[in-house]
Structures are given as structure tokens and as C-alpha cells.
Amino acid sequence: MIARTGHLSRLAMPPAGSDNFQRWSWRYLWHQRITRRWIKMLSLLTLVGFFSAGLGLSISQREQNFATGRKLQDIGNDQETSHFPPTRQTHQNTHDPTILRVGDEYYLYNVGEHMLIHTAPSMAGPWKFVGNVLDANSVIPKGDRVAPWAPTVIAVDGTYYCYYSVSKAGCRDSAVGVATSDSPGPGNWFDHGAIIETGTGEGSDIHPYTVSNAIDPSTLVTADGEAYLTWGSYWNGIFQIPLGEDLISPASTTEPDARQLAWEPKSLGMPNRMANTICGDPTGPHAIEGAFISYNDGWYYLWYSHGFCCGLKPDNLPPAGQEYVLIPLFPVLKLTKSRYSIRVGRSHSPRGPFTDKSGTDLVKGGGEIVYGSNGDTYAPGGQGVLRDGDTDVLYYHYCESMPTTIFDHTHVDHIAVNKTIGIDFPVSFHLFDRLVCRDRRSFLTPVHPP
Structure with a gap:
């Protein structure tokens, strides 16, 4: 019908x-x-x-x-990254390292249960595990208390300060804590707890803690004794506040005098439709983190990691600089481009503004790529700078993947050292003169006038 x-x-x-x-x-x-x-x-x-x-x-x-017989070195030999100097191995697996030299001994601190400590007679190793920073879980009642993230250690007037963070991946319910000791090794650290908190906790309702993520801390103490705590990951980027004279508390808890130092304005992935005020970002991931400030010859350098650190496809690596992250997007997996790399800007003031070689403020998306994927070195980041004698040494972790079978591979984070990027190291002019200044021997105009 x-x-x-x-x-x-x-x-x-x-x-x-x-x-x-x-x-x-x-x-x-x-x-x-x-x-x-x-x-x-x-x-x-x-x-x-x-x-x-x-x-x-x-x-x-x-x-x-x-x-x-296509090798990773061949895959990563593109025009964009072939100028990067090769990695110098330290033969030590790690993640988010920090290195301190005390006399003739090097101390390595990194993520692990109660934060791991290794020592070595040189940057190249051999590294020996000697113990942990904390004897128990962090006293901060949030996040990963067993294995705090991204420790940074400094020495001031005979006291060692270990700044660390506790958090949960994908959320900014985080805190920066600090432990102190009268020696760099294990066994005598006192955990003072949180300095700042975001998401929840004391003071988390004060700007910029309302819009930032309190992880990846680093602390700078200037020649005149002023101390600054820098932190931040994703969301609204990198922030900084002055610390009190004790170096374990903010100079002010009610008016923190915070500065935003760097940000990635563009979202590098899909918006999170399930986001709330603490977990996820409704505008998408603004992938910037791991800030570290060093000083050299009148300039403060803000180093940071940009892009996605993880989720690479090590069994089928793309050309260097074109790493991809798998993001579930039902009913398929979406490949999102990632450029995890080390970037930098500089300023005459530790408070900024920090700009790249073109003069673009890092808060507006500026940032010079200093080191990126090359050869079998993928996604370098988690960086720091060690003043070793009269040389600045850039160290970082990276992913190295050598497939053995179609469904098997090794995926290890290494700490790597590259003195060729040191600011005072002559060969650094092949890479770094574009940021610091042009070759003084040819009397070219500095990119940033003194």
C-alpha cells in the first residue's frame, strides 16, 4: 500500500x-x-x-x-633540524632532571619514588644511585605524593633547597613544595610542605593561582639576593612570584606580585568538552611548561619546553620535528602534530618581559627554538642550565626509540648534555648567536642592544 x-x-x-x-x-x-x-x-x-x-x-x-636499512638518523635529517648539534650522552635514564655540582661531584635529582639522587664524577657518568630526597611521601595531601614531579635543587649559603611539585595529570589541582638540607645527598632533608597551591588548598583562590598550574618549579636567586619562584604548565602558561628571605614561602601570601612570563596563545589540540575549573581546558591544550631561568653577562634567559612531551609512535617515527600524538576522537584516533622542543627568550630583568630574537614577547607566543628533535633524539625538554666553571651547560631529557620488532620497541628518557649550546662556548655561535648576539669579532649589531 x-x-x-x-x-x-x-x-x-x-x-x-x-x-x-x-x-x-x-x-x-x-x-x-x-x-x-x-x-x-x-x-x-x-x-x-x-x-x-x-x-x-x-x-x-x-x-x-x-x-x-632506514635509520633514525636518516629519518631525522631534515632541513629544519639538521643544524642542531648531536646529543652528548650521560648514560643515565631519567625524567625532568636537575643537576648540581658540589666540589668535584655532580648530583642528579629526578622524578621517582621520594625523588631520586644520583652522583657522578663527571657529566658523562658513571652515575650511581645514592638515595632519595624524601624519606617518606610528601606531606602535601594532594597529587602524586609518592613520586613528586620535576625537582629543582639550588644551594644558597650552605643550605640546599629542593623545590618539587605534586599533581595529577590533566588537572591543575597541584602544589609546589620545598624540602631543605645542609648537604646535597640523602638522609637529612626536611619537607616544609607547600609554598603555593592551585586548584584547591590554601591561597588557591588568589590570582594567579586561580588560572595556573603549580608544577615544574624553578627558583632563581640573583646576585643581590632577590629570590623568585617560577612555575607553570599548560593553561595560562608560566608565572613567577618573589620569595621571602627564607626561600620557602612567598614574599606575600595575599598580594603575590605575580608576573606572567610566557604563554602559548594557540591551542595545540582539541578542546576538552568535559573540562571544569580544575581538570581539562575547554579551549584546548596550551602546551608550554618546564621553565628555567639562568643568568649570563647582564641577561636573564628563560628556557622552557614547548609542545607535547609524550605519546609518540616510537615504532614508526616520523621525520624529526613532526612528532605526533594519538588523541582518541571516536570513532577514530586523531593524529595531532607536536613539536616538543626547547625554546628560550631573554630579558635584562629576572621579572621580564622576556623576548625572542625577533623581539616578540614570550607571553604573546614568542620563543626561539634552541634545540629540537634530530637524529635519534626525539622530543627534548625538561631542561636546565648548569654553570660549570666558565661554561653554561644545557641538559635535558629526550625520547630515544629503536624498534626491534613490529610490536616491540624501547622507549627511554635519557638525560643529555650539550655543551655546544653553552652561552660562552665558542662553537655555540653556530646556533646561539642568533639569540644572544652576532659574532662580536665581525662587529655586527647585537640582536638585543646592550
Whole structure:
């Protein structure tokens, strides 16, 4: 029966044909439940087809790499990154390192249970595990108290200060804490607890704690004794406040005199539709973190990590500088471009504003790429600068992946040292003169007039 609306009614019988098989087919396919079942089946088959095709291409590419002997060094040898100097190994696995030299001994502090301490006679090792900063979990009642993140250690007047953070990935319910000791090794650290808190906790309702994420701390003490705490990751970027004379508390808890030092205005990924005031960012990830400030010859340098640190595809690495992160976006996985790299800006003041070689403020998205993926070095970041004699040494962690089979790979964070980027090191002019100044021997105009 033909419905009067001009189309076949769901309750009407489809028109009969002269062929009995055709009539039976119409009746069978016209059943509403059968139609839905077919649609679901076809949709599932389509998704499986797409996945199989993607997996096949991925395996094909990996097999081609193995068959042709294509090495990671070849993959990472593009025009954009080939000028970076090679990594100098320290032969120590780590993440978010900080290095301190005390006499003839080097101390390495990094993420791990109660924060790990290693020592070595040189930056190249061999590194020996000697103990932990904390004897128990952090006293701050939030986040990962067992293995605090991103410790930074400084020495001032015979006292060692270890600034650390506790948090939960993807949320800014975080805190920066501090422990002190009269020696750089394990066994005598006292945990003072939180200096600042974001998300929840004491003072978290005061700007900029209302808009920032209290992780990745670093502390700078200037020649005249002024101390500044710098922190921040994602959300609204990198912030700084003055510390009190004790170096374990803000100069002011009610009016922190905060400065925003750097930010990535653009979202580098998809907005988080499930975001709230603490977890997720409704505008998407503003991937900037890990700030560290060093001083040299009248300039303060703000180093930071930009882009996504993790989630690479180590069994099928793309060209260096074009790493990708897998983001679930039902019903497929979305590949989002990532450029985890070390960037820098500078200022005559420790309070900024910090600008790159073009004069762009880091708060407005500026930042010179100092070191990025190259060869088998992927996603360098978590950096710091050690003044070693008359040389500044840039150290960082990175991902190194060497596939052994199609579904097996090694993925290790290493601490790496690269003295060729040192500000006072002559060969650094091949890379760093564009930021610091042009070759003085040729009397070219400095990028930043003194």
C-alpha cells in the first residue's frame, strides 16, 4: 500500500514484483529491526576496514624501513633540524632532571619514588644511585605524593633547597613544595610542605593561582639576593612570584606580585568538552611548561619546553620535528602534530618581559627554538642550565626509540648534555648567536642592544 504522503510508509507492504524472490527480499529487508541490524553491521565493517588499512600502511612503512636499512638518523635529517648539534650522552635514564655540582661531584635529582639522587664524577657518568630526597611521601595531601614531579635543587649559603611539585595529570589541582638540607645527598632533608597551591588548598583562590598550574618549579636567586619562584604548565602558561628571605614561602601570601612570563596563545589540540575549573581546558591544550631561568653577562634567559612531551609512535617515527600524538576522537584516533622542543627568550630583568630574537614577547607566543628533535633524539625538554666553571651547560631529557620488532620497541628518557649550546662556548655561535648576539669579532649589531 502506498502512503498518501508520497513515500513508502513504515507500516505499508512494499510493492510486489513479478519475481517471488524479489518480493521475499523486499519483505525481509523492509523489517525495521533487520534494517537497523544491517546498518550497525555495515558501520562496524567500515570501521574495521579503516583500522586494517591504517595498520597495514603502518606495518608496511615499518617493514620498508627495516628492509631498506632506514635509520633514525636518516629519518631525522631534515632541513629544519639538521643544524642542531648531536646529543652528548650521560648514560643515565631519567625524567625532568636537575643537576648540581658540589666540589668535584655532580648530583642528579629526578622524578621517582621520594625523588631520586644520583652522583657522578663527571657529566658523562658513571652515575650511581645514592638515595632519595624524601624519606617518606610528601606531606602535601594532594597529587602524586609518592613520586613528586620535576625537582629543582639550588644551594644558597650552605643550605640546599629542593623545590618539587605534586599533581595529577590533566588537572591543575597541584602544589609546589620545598624540602631543605645542609648537604646535597640523602638522609637529612626536611619537607616544609607547600609554598603555593592551585586548584584547591590554601591561597588557591588568589590570582594567579586561580588560572595556573603549580608544577615544574624553578627558583632563581640573583646576585643581590632577590629570590623568585617560577612555575607553570599548560593553561595560562608560566608565572613567577618573589620569595621571602627564607626561600620557602612567598614574599606575600595575599598580594603575590605575580608576573606572567610566557604563554602559548594557540591551542595545540582539541578542546576538552568535559573540562571544569580544575581538570581539562575547554579551549584546548596550551602546551608550554618546564621553565628555567639562568643568568649570563647582564641577561636573564628563560628556557622552557614547548609542545607535547609524550605519546609518540616510537615504532614508526616520523621525520624529526613532526612528532605526533594519538588523541582518541571516536570513532577514530586523531593524529595531532607536536613539536616538543626547547625554546628560550631573554630579558635584562629576572621579572621580564622576556623576548625572542625577533623581539616578540614570550607571553604573546614568542620563543626561539634552541634545540629540537634530530637524529635519534626525539622530543627534548625538561631542561636546565648548569654553570660549570666558565661554561653554561644545557641538559635535558629526550625520547630515544629503536624498534626491534613490529610490536616491540624501547622507549627511554635519557638525560643529555650539550655543551655546544653553552652561552660562552665558542662553537655555540653556530646556533646561539642568533639569540644572544652576532659574532662580536665581525662587529655586527647585537640582536638585543646592550
